[in-house]
Amino acid sequence: MCSIEEEIQTGDAETPSIRSRRRLVVEGLCHKCKQSPPVVDMKRVMYCKTCFKESVVYRFRGNLMRATKIADGAKALVAFSGGASSRLLLHLLSEFHEPDPSNLRKKRKFSDVLICHVDQSAVLGGEDKEAEVRRIGEKSGFPYLHIPLESIFSNDDGSDGGALVPVGFDLADTVTLKMVHRVTSTLSPVARLRRSIHGLGKMTAKEDLLHHFTMRALLNTARKEGCNVLILGDNATRMAIRILALTSKGGGFGLPIEVAGDTDWFEGLVVARPLRDVLSKEVAVYNQYTDLDTVVMPALTTAMPAKSSIDRMTEEFLVGLQRDFPMTVNTVVRTAAKVTSEHRAKTVMRCPMCGGPIQDGTNDWRSGHTVSQLLSHAPSSDTTSEALSSTSNTHPCSTSCACAPTVNPESTSTSCCTPADQPINIIPYLCYPCQNICRDAQEFGATAAKKGIDDATVILPAYVGEEITMRKGREWMKKEIEEFLIDEED
Amino acid sequence: MRLCTLCQKERAVLKRPKTGQQICRNCFYAVFETEVHNTIQENELFKRGDKVAIAASGGKDSTVLAHVMTTLNERYGYGLDLFLLSVDEGITGYRDDSLETVKRNEQQYKIPLKIVSYEELYGWSMDAIVKEIGMKNNCTFCGVFRRQALDRGAALLQVDHIVTGHNADDIAETVLMNILRGDFSRLQRCTAIRTATNETIPRSKPFKYTYEKEIVMYAYFKKLDYFSTECIYSPNAYRGYARAFLKDLESIRPSAIMDIIHSGEAWESKIEVKVNTPVDGRVIVGSCERCGYMSSNKLCKACVLLEGLNKGLPKLAIGNSTKYKREQDKRDASARARVCDPATPSGRSPS
Numbered sequence: 001m002c003s004i005e006e007e008i009q010t011g012d013a014e015t016p017s018i019r020s021r022r023r024l025v026v027e028g029l030c031h032k033c034k035q036s037p038p039v040v041d042m043k044r045v046m047y048c049k050t051c052f053k054e055s056v057v058y059r060f061r062g063n064l065m066r067a068t069k070i071a072d073g074a075k076a077l078v079a080f081s082g083g084a085s086s087r088l089l090l091h092l093l094s095e096f097h098e099p100d101p102s103n104l105r106k107k108r109k110f111s112d113v114l115i116c117h118v119d120q121s122a123v124l125g126g127e128d129k130e131a132e133v134r135r136i137g138e139k140s141g142f143p144y145l146h147i148p149l150e151s152i153f154s155n156d157d158g159s160d161g162g163a164l165v166p167v168g169f170d171l172a173d174t175v176t177l178k179m180v181h182r183v184t185s186t187l188s189p190v191a192r193l194r195r196s197i198h199g200l201g202k203m204t205a206k207e208d209l210l211h212h213f214t215m216r217a218l219l220n221t222a223r224k225e226g227c228n229v230l231i232l233g234d235n236a237t238r239m240a241i242r243i244l245a246l247t248s249k250g251g252g253f254g255l256p257i258e259v260a261g262d263t264d265w266f267e268g269l270v271v272a273r274p275l276r277d278v279l280s281k282e283v284a285v286y287n288q289y290t291d292l293d294t295v296v297m298p299a300l301t302t303a304m305p306a307k308s309s310i311d312r313m314t315e316e317f318l319v320g321l322q323r324d325f326p327m328t329v330n331t332v333v334r335t336a337a338k339v340t341s342e343h344r345a346k347t348v349m350r351c352p353m354c355g356g357p358i359q360d361g362t363n364d365w366r367s368g369h370t371v372s373q374l375l376s377h378a379p380s381s382d383t384t385s386e387a388l389s390s391t392s393n394t395h396p397c398s399t400s401c402a403c404a405p406t407v408n409p410e411s412t413s414t415s416c417c418t419p420a421d422q423p424i425n426i427i428p429y430l431c432y433p434c435q436n437i438c439r440d441a442q443e444f445g446a447t448a449a450k451k452g453i454d455d456a457t458v459i460l461p462a463y464v465g466e467e468i469t470m471r472k473g474r475e476w477m478k479k480e481i482e483e484f485l486i487d488e489e490d
Numbered sequence: 491m492r493l494c495t496l497c498q499k500e501r502a503v504l505k506r507p508k509t510g511q512q513i514c515r516n517c518f519y520a521v522f523e524t525e526v527h528n529t530i531q532e533n534e535l536f537k538r539g540d541k542v543a544i545a546a547s548g549g550k551d552s553t554v555l556a557h558v559m560t561t562l563n564e565r566y567g568y569g570l571d572l573f574l575l576s577v578d579e580g581i582t583g584y585r586d587d588s589l590e591t592v593k594r595n596e597q598q599y600k601i602p603l604k605i606v607s608y609e610e611l612y613g614w615s616m617d618a619i620v621k622e623i624g625m626k627n628n629c630t631f632c633g634v635f636r637r638q639a640l641d642r643g644a645a646l647l648q649v650d651h652i653v654t655g656h657n658a659d660d661i662a663e664t665v666l667m668n669i670l671r672g673d674f675s676r677l678q679r680c681t682a683i684r685t686a687t688n689e690t691i692p693r694s695k696p697f698k699y700t701y702e703k704e705i706v707m708y709a710y711f712k713k714l715d716y717f718s719t720e721c722i723y724s725p726n727a728y729r730g731y732a733r734a735f736l737k738d739l740e741s742i743r744p745s746a747i748m749d750i751i752h753s754g755e756a757w758e759s760k761i762e763v764k765v766n767t768p769v770d771g772r773v774i775v776g777s778c779e780r781c782g783y784m785s786s787n788k789l790c791k792a793c794v795l796l797e798g799l800n801k802g803l804p805k806l807a808i809g810n811s812t813k814y815k816r817e818q819d820k821r822d823a824s825a826r827a828r829v830c831d832p833a834t835p836s837g838r839s840p841s
């Protein structure tokens with residue numbers, strides 16, 4: 001037996017007799033076909049090579065066929081990083097896309113399949129590996145698109161979108177990140193991307209933003225190419241890690257979108273994850289049996305200790321638990337799949353940074369339960385705590401300022417609120433987990449500013465600012481005409 | 491000298507575990523107390539004139555809770571009638587000292603104290619139970635008996651509400667634990683500030699958003715006298731993993747505990763568990779045939795356990811679904827020897 005197979009064995013002391021009592025199995029033979037000797041032991045089920053591969057293909061196809069949100073004949077974009085999971089995805093999709101030789105008139109699920117590789121080398125390095133990724137991608141026969149991640153700093157038409165840059169930092173003020181839109185920038189898109197990620201300071205925030213940027217690049221490409229489906233290679237192990245990590249970062253509200261086998265949350269697109277119930281070890285075994293070559297790309301936390309980020313630590317924790325209790329990953333994914341939230345409610349806005357849902361009342365929840373600012377400077381346990389704000393404290397300025405939750409009409413000409421190129425505290429407009437990213441950036445920026453460094457702080461793509469400005473504009477308009485609007489119930 | 495980030499006047503004496511902000515002592519008291527006050531107000535936990543029992547064990551959570559409840563009741567004029575309620579499980583050498591602490595609390599905060607003992611309520615002390623069934627599974631007894639003991643004691647005192655010292659760490663840990671063990675129905679309920687079960691008396695957790703470390707800090711600076719020992723029984727399996735993981739998360743990002751609670755709240759079941767509502771003239775939640783305690787079955791959980799105990803067959807009463815049994819046993823065996831904190835009156839499972 002090869003080393004991977006060794007690893008997959010659950011290694012529990014279960015005797016063969018107990019095993020055969022639990023299932024109708026034939027001792028010493030594959031549990032499924034009962035003909036060939038078993039070589040793969042997966043979750044206490046012994047498979048021969050053929051049956052194991054069949055079971056993976058079965059799950060993959062089943063997930064795609066069950067994905068009712070995907071219309072027949074849809075045009076698909078497949079995300080391909082070069083890694084094991086997306087390599088398997090590519091392989092299974094090209095088999096899936098083959099015309100059925102026994103029924104040549106049978107319609108295929110997808111009309112077209114495109115491969116999209118988002119090139120993260122500007123941040124992660126590994127430029128030398130791009131050619132290999134392209135070679136594998138093109139070998140599949142599908143058209144191959146190479147999208148540099150820094151393209152998110154350009155407008156849709158490819159012109160320079162400028163960037164959102166910070167306006168001063170305050171060590172004492174952790175809830176404000178004031179930024180302004182600069183139409184032109186002397187920095188190249190690559191330099192902007194690097195500063196954007198590295199200006200966050202903390203690894204957890206860096207990984208999150210890199211993920212959002214990559215997703216944005218994929219969604220943009222899919223829309224531009226007229227695709228209806230974006231297919232991701234997330235496997236069960238990856239999903240379980242993401243579920244725990246997202247929960248730990250306060251992203252529970254958007255979790256149902258992240259775990260769905262297929263979701264139409266993203267406007268005009270369905271995002272599908274057909275490998276969501278295939279374990280990462282199963283991916284490795286399958287790839288080995290099928291001689292699928294993969295490219296190992298560097299990650300942000302490559303060669304870093306487990307505690308360097310929440311994602312990295314969660315991975316370490318979950319993979320360790322899975323080793324001892326082989327049902328862990330399945331349990332976590334299955335439980336998360338049952339979770340519901342109000343993210344489909346009408347009032348729910350989309351986050352300008354990640355595109356995820358923003359839970360109503362997020363800012364009040366935070367300021368009420370983590371009081372981190374004082375309105376008056378005379379607090380004391382023995383006197384009164386009325387001096388402390390209890391709600392809506394995330395907007396330190398008056399209502400006539402850009403930081404105000406809604407824009408005061410008078411302010412449009414006189415204050416800093418509009419037009420677009422005025423500073424905005426972006427934090428109150430973001431979803432809860434993205435607020436955490438900005439808080440890390442704020443802290444890092446404030447520390448750097450204190451040391452006199454100002455060319456290392458975070459910058460963001462222009463779309464974040466545009467979407468905030470648009471929202472502020474709509475809120476202002478709504479406020480202006482509010483009394484003239486007729487309620488549906490009236 | 492480093493100035494307090496909040497008031498910019500006093501010297502900063504501590505780094506706040508929840509935010510990492512360096513603040514002075516008075517600002518710490520102010521934010522700590524205000525957060526608890528906000529929690530009480532926002533959830534409308536009490537009505538003026540309510541009789542509220544503070545579940546008191548003499549441990550840090552309940553001692554600080556008694557202090558803060560008294561302080562806020564006076565400061566904001568909640569108009570609450572506060573009581574201390576303690577349970578004596580009958581564990582030799584364990585409660586003796588902690589009950590002394592509770593008695594001192596009674597003096598300090600001038601609120602009446604009621605102690606109920608297991609022996610008095612069930613005819614069995616915890617020591618006697620352990621002698622009968624051994625160390626394994628006693629957590630089931632501890633949990634069920636403690637839970638009921640508080641209710642029964644509260645009923646004696648005729649209180650309207652019980653508050654317990656469960657803190658943010660407990661709740662975040664429970665969220666993680668329920669994901670890991672796949673307990674979806676508990677996952678939907680475990681972040682609720684008010685316990686919605688078939689109990690007669692509502693229970694809530696005013697420290698829901700309060701970090702354990704800040705509770706210790708508060709007690710330390712206020713020089714509050716609490717009894718600190720670890721329960722000598724009941725290592726809980728899954729919780730050990732969740733707890734270790736949570737500690738690591740907190741060290742990476744201090745807000746992680748709040749962030750997990752925020753996630754959990756987004757999944758809360760919107761369906762309230764109705765208590766004692768007649769459907770077609772029939773009350774769904776009945777009472778125990780033997781003791782009259784609220785129960786949806788013929789016998790309440792305590793009486794089922796007692797029946798087994800009195801027959802010498804306690805294991806039958808502990809419903810461990812066979813599906814999880816094997817993994818559970820494995821986890822038990824390999825879980826690090828973790829012990830539960832006596833400070834939290836109803837055991838460490840705010841589920």
Ligand SMILES: [Zn+2]
Binds near residue numbers: 030034035050052
């Ligand atoms: Zn076979």
Ligand SMILES: [Zn+2]
Binds near residue numbers: 351352356430434435
């Ligand atoms: Zn977001």
Ligand SMILES: [Zn+2]
Binds near residue numbers: 494496499514515517
């Ligand atoms: Zn201060």
Ligand SMILES: [Zn+2]
Binds near residue numbers: 778779780782793
């Ligand atoms: Zn009973």
